[in-house]
Each structure stands twice: as C-alpha cells, then as structure tokens.
Amino acid sequence: MKTAKLTDSEYLVKAGKIIRARQMTKIEKLFEISLPGGESLDHEPGQFVMVSIPGVGEAPLSISSSPTKRGSFEIVVRNVGKVTNALHKFDTGDTVGIRGPFGKGFPVQILEGNDLLFVAGGLGIVPLRSLINFVIDNRRDFGKVNILLGCKTPQDMLFGEEVDSWSKRLDVNFDITVDRCEDPDYNGNIGLITKLIPGVTLDPERTFAAVIGPPIMYKFVIIELLKKNIPERQILVSLERHMKCGIGKCGHCQIQNYYCCKDGPVFTYDQIKDKKEAL
Secondary structure, three states, X not given: OOOOOOOHHHOOOEEEEEEEXXXXXXXXXXXXXXXXXXXXXXXXXXXXXXXXXXXOEEEEEEEOOOOOOOOOEEEEEEOOOHHHHHHOOOOOOOEEEEEEEEOEOOOHHHHOOOEEEEEEEHHHHHHHHHHHHHHHHOHHHOOOEEEEEEXXXXXXXXXXXXXXHHHOOOOOEEEEEEOOOOOOOOOOEEOOHHHHHHHOOOOHHHEEEEEEOOHHHHHHHHHHHHXXXXXXXXXXXXXXXXXOOOOOOOOOOEEOOEEHHHHOEEEEHHHHOOOOOOO
C-alpha cells in the first residue's frame, strides 16, 4: 500500500468552499467541498482530510466520495465534539480549512482483477462508500463484488437512495441487516452483520475483504472471514484513532510502532493482529 508523501502543501491550509450541505440524520451532515480553482483532491479511497475552523480547532474526517468524482469531494460530519458541532452550523457558501489528503488508503491497484467483499457497519459506510463507488465506476477492472451493510435501525442507514441503487445492480451481490426494527412492514434481515457472512459464496484465494465499522465489530467479522479461509493479508481494515496532526508528528494515534494517520488508517489484518491496542 502507498503512503502519502508529505510536501509543503500538506502543512498548508487550503480554503475549501462548501458547495452543498445536507442534513442526513439528527447528528450526521454531509458536505460537498470544492478547493480553490476547481483543484481536485486526488485522494485514494480510505484516506482522510484535516478540516479546520479558525478559532475553534481542527478534526480528521474521512473522505466519503470516490476519486472518480472530480472538482469536489464529500465528507460526512457526525456531531460529537467542539469542531464537529461548529461544522454542523455551516452551510452552502461557507468556507472551511482543508489539509490533506493524508494516510494510506485502500490499495486499489492490488485489488484490481480480484473479487471484493465489502463489510460496513454503522458509520463505516461513510469511508467505505469511497471505495465502493470507485469500484462501481471502474466495474470492469474488478471481479465478483459482495456488499454487506449493517446499521442499528432502517432509519439509521445513510445514503439510502445510493444504497438502494447498489442493491439493484446485477453485477453486485448485496445484503443488509439492522440490529432492531419496530416497523411491522419491514421484511429485511434483523441481527448482527456477522450473520450475513456465512451466506456469501466466494473464492478465498482471490477475495479481498474491506471492513469498516465500530471497534467491537472487527473482532467478530474477522473471525467469520477467517472461517471463509480468506488470507489474513487480504483482510483490510480501517482503524479510527484520535488524530491531531495527520502527519505522524504528535503521537496521539500511535499503535505500538504504527502511526494510524501515516501508516494507516487502512491496514491488513496480518499487520495488526498481534497489536492489542489495534482492535
């Protein structure tokens, strides 16, 4: 996997203009942002940016749009702290500071020609959406594609219309589950996302699994993937840590000898399986 090389531009804050803002849920808001002069972010799926507000602070946020989307990029902000609370008050036409992209993303060149299994739980759909849409936009370059999604309730699923379009594609195997549902008209799966994995038919030697979700999910999803005989080096996970600088200088996101912001956030399972702090 490629590590983003740092240049002077990674230390400089660019003015990002919000060209679209949409409230997705009570605590999640989507922003589409353009850079000066229509410059493209040129990110890899799985990378992140540092978003700043003068006088408030800076926060790392996953890039949710595919690199195939040129001229702008998208992030989803969950209102959980000082910076994200302030961001939720921003709207179309406002400006935020952008540094990045940072970190290791998913190794798309290695993934080409192989089968893919996407497993997203909860907010994990936000960064994984970047890779899913990249694969769909370059569908001929990849083998069999399975997408498994999980969330708390049907109402908590983000990107509803987009998810619905994935489910209707003939070149994608799709399944979804919710933890609970009180809607009597709901007739889909209820239960943990791990229940969906045994039903997936795959060739383990040529399958790469991309997994993003809450920390508690990883352990149990990985157990199911290993039961499918997917090699440890072909299980890709994206880890979340408290990143402050984005360039491996502050040490807040250190996992033994790894810096999550620089060596990750995407790791192979064999890289982190023996590091107790990782999962």
